[in-house]
Amino acid sequence: MPNTLSPSALRTINDYLSLPFRGAGNVRCPYFNNARRGRRGQLSVLVGKGSPRDIAEEAQIISLQYHKQLFDHEGCCLHHRQSGAPPGGGGEQHGAGEEVARDIRKFLIDNGLGVDCSGFVTRVLAQHFLETKNVNLLKRLRVVSPARFWRWLVAKLRPMENISVSTYASDENTEKVKLENARAGDVIVMLRTGQRRDRNHILIITETDGGFIRYGCARAWGCEGKYGHGVSEGFIRLVNPKAGLLGQEWVELGKTGEANETFLEAKQAKTLEIRRLKF
Amino acid sequence: MFSPDLIQTALLYLIFSALGAFIWAPLLTKFLYKYKITRRAEFDFTMKGDRGCKAGTPIMGGLLVIATVTIITLIWNWNRESTYVPIGAMAVSALLGAADDLLNIFGKPRRERTLKQTLTLIRVHKFWRTRVWYVLSLPWAFYKRAVSAFGSHPGRGIQVHEKLLFQFVAGAIPAWWIYYKLGEHWHSIWTPVLGQIPIGWWIIPLVIFAVMFTANAVNIADGLDGLAGGAMIITFLGLMVMSWTAGRESFTLLNGTVAGALIAYTYFNVKPARFQMGDVGALGLGALVAINGIAINRTLLIPLLGFIFYVEIVSVILQVCFRRLLGRRLFKMAPVHHHFEFKGWSEEKIVMRFWLMHAFMVILAVWISMN
Numbered sequence: 001m002p003n004t005l006s007p008s009a010l011r012t013i014n015d016y017l018s019l020p021f022r023g024a025g026n027v028r029c030p031y032f033n034n035a036r037r038g039r040r041g042q043l044s045v046l047v048g049k050g051s052p053r054d055i056a057e058e059a060q061i062i063s064l065q066y067h068k069q070l071f072d073h074e075g076c077c078l079h080h081r082q083s084g085a086p087p088g089g090g091g092e093q094h095g096a097g098e099e100v101a102r103d104i105r106k107f108l109i110d111n112g113l114g115v116d117c118s119g120f121v122t123r124v125l126a127q128h129f130l131e132t133k134n135v136n137l138l139k140r141l142r143v144v145s146p147a148r149f150w151r152w153l154v155a156k157l158r159p160m161e162n163i164s165v166s167t168y169a170s171d172e173n174t175e176k177v178k179l180e181n182a183r184a185g186d187v188i189v190m191l192r193t194g195q196r197r198d199r200n201h202i203l204i205i206t207e208t209d210g211g212f213i214r215y216g217c218a219r220a221w222g223c224e225g226k227y228g229h230g231v232s233e234g235f236i237r238l239v240n241p242k243a244g245l246l247g248q249e250w251v252e253l254g255k256t257g258e259a260n261e262t263f264l265e266a267k268q269a270k271t272l273e274i275r276r277l278k279f
Numbered sequence: 280m281f282s283p284d285l286i287q288t289a290l291l292y293l294i295f296s297a298l299g300a301f302i303w304a305p306l307l308t309k310f311l312y313k314y315k316i317t318r319r320a321e322f323d324f325t326m327k328g329d330r331g332c333k334a335g336t337p338i339m340g341g342l343l344v345i346a347t348v349t350i351i352t353l354i355w356n357w358n359r360e361s362t363y364v365p366i367g368a369m370a371v372s373a374l375l376g377a378a379d380d381l382l383n384i385f386g387k388p389r390r391e392r393t394l395k396q397t398l399t400l401i402r403v404h405k406f407w408r409t410r411v412w413y414v415l416s417l418p419w420a421f422y423k424r425a426v427s428a429f430g431s432h433p434g435r436g437i438q439v440h441e442k443l444l445f446q447f448v449a450g451a452i453p454a455w456w457i458y459y460k461l462g463e464h465w466h467s468i469w470t471p472v473l474g475q476i477p478i479g480w481w482i483i484p485l486v487i488f489a490v491m492f493t494a495n496a497v498n499i500a501d502g503l504d505g506l507a508g509g510a511m512i513i514t515f516l517g518l519m520v521m522s523w524t525a526g527r528e529s530f531t532l533l534n535g536t537v538a539g540a541l542i543a544y545t546y547f548n549v550k551p552a553r554f555q556m557g558d559v560g561a562l563g564l565g566a567l568v569a570i571n572g573i574a575i576n577r578t579l580l581i582p583l584l585g586f587i588f589y590v591e592i593v594s595v596i597l598q599v600c601f602r603r604l605l606g607r608r609l610f611k612m613a614p615v616h617h618h619f620e621f622k623g624w625s626e627e628k629i630v631m632r633f634w635l636m637h638a639f640m641v642i643l644a645v646w647i648s649m650n
Contacts, residue, residue: 041602041603042602042606043606043607043608044606045607047606054607057611061608061611072623073622073623074623158606160606
């Protein structure tokens with residue numbers, strides 16, 4: 001019997017994989033990390049922490065504000081009318097529909113709209129815990145110690161923007177879980193990864209089914225270039241459960257081994273753990 | 280009880296002012312075009328798409344009202360006890376607005392040094408005297424940073440922190456006048472139910488705040504063709520009636536004069552606008568609304584008299600608070616008239632509805648003041 005996330009959490013992931021734009025489907029949410037831009041005190045959607053709906057609305061606002069002619073006042077995509085693609089999107093549309101999705105994704109990336117890994121995981125987990133345990137994740141996660149009053153106050157006001165991978169790696173919020181005990185709703189935390197060991201990354205386990213662990217994440221692979229990155233799904237085939245996470249086969253976008261950059265990141269990470277929220 | 284002669288005279292001032300403004304409006308338009316005091320698309324990202332037609336429209340059209348009112352008042356309604364200070368404060372605010380308008384067009388782009396840069400310079404500057412200067416001026420740098428977090432960054436013209444200081448002066452003049460020159464009975468404010476409540480020297484910050492807030496509110500509301508002008512006509516007509524019922528002769532005439540000039544201005548300002556008010560008109564007339572409200576001792580009714588202006592400025596304050604504190608938007612865009620534009624309302628629909636709401640609130644204010 002597969003163990004999966006709650007329906008609303010799965011719906012959130014689907015919304016990230018196909019952002020809720022009216023008249024345009026299959027617009028995968030891009031990856032955005034605020035580290036380089038360093039926007040402070042900004043809208044959560046502009047620092048990589050927005051929900052799919054926030055991102056779609058902000059795209060509409062920016063399009064109208066700067067007269068990009070991408071969406072109308074109702075939030076409906078204007079390109080599908082011009083290109084003749086059917087409204088509503090869906091997997092069946094090709095050609096013009098894909099072109100529209102590509103245009104919108106380019107627009108999102110050029111305007112710094114997207115989600116980072118911890119933002120994505122938090123949005124999904126928040127839905128999961130709300131539905132399964134009636135717990136408000138944003139209120140329960142301990143982000144900053146009250147001893148650092150100012151930071152603590154800011155984190156209370158804007159928890160979403162202050163939750164990072166470190167929050168999930170903290171023993172105050174989560175506990176380590178063995179590979180064989182992993183289940184949907186757990187997270188895979190990678191600390192100090194990348195070539196320079198200066199980044200953290202997080203994946204959320206969406207389904208476990210005996211020999212598989214399926215996960216979702218927001219990431220930017222180098223091989224995907226400027227406009228190819230975004231929210232993605234992959235799975236870990238448990239070929240040798242006793243060998244730890246790195247001993248398994250990681251598959252994402254049909255790539256395995258070090259060609260799968262998520263696996264490469266896991267391999268480079270100083271700390272690689274599966275963790276489960278304590279509440 | 281109310282002098283019919285006074286209101287008759289006020290209406291005459293109104294008619295005369297409107298006619299005078301109508302006569303010289305073409306000259307003003309020609310002047311503004313000649314010296315290219317117009318909205319430039321290259322400085323304004325909003326001048327694209329359906330708003331592209333606004334590019335090239337003269338600004339500083341508010342001069343029509345400011346100059347007409349000042350001249351008529353100087354010639355026929357000059358009174359050191361009443362009109363002296365309102366006109367003075369209006370002129371100071373209008374001068375500030377005019378400087379901002381002109382610098383926005385002809386000024387060089389301005390780049391403000393950030394607080395972080397100042398702190399770095401304190402550590403690394405090679406001259407110790409300059410380092411000391413930066414340390415001494417640190418409070419000013421803090422003030423600039425704090426204000427800029429809540430204001431817009433036009434890149435040209437007068438910056439928010441400078442504007443606030445000038446407006447403070449424009450508010451301090453009537454505050455000084457009311458507290459020191461108008462006598463003891465002005466040290467209290469009128470309330471609808473409780474009557475007069477003594478507040479002593481608190482009248483000074485109250486006046487300064489009212490002037491600064493209202494001037495900025497009108498400035499913010501001046502974003503759609505005809506909106507600020509039409510709403511101002513209603514406000515000054517309300518003020519005219521209120522000063523008439525209060526028996527304040529000079530103010531009745533002054534408010535009538537302003538309403539008349541505004542009729543001419545709005546005639547040319549409705550969509551598609553022949554000219555726009557600019558900061559010169561918005562700041563000047565905004566200050567005048569507050570001062571005239573205070574001068575007839577109806578300070579608490581100013582939010583109703585300037586209802587739509589207050590709605591606009593409060594929408595901006597709320598939007599900034601939501602954005603900075605909670606990280607989300609309250610409106611799609613602020614001020615609130617842009618929110619409705621984003622919802623797909625036409626400019627005319629927004630303006631008409633805002634006028635009607637404003638008119639209702641001004642009538643309510645007049646009714647309350649008569650009770």
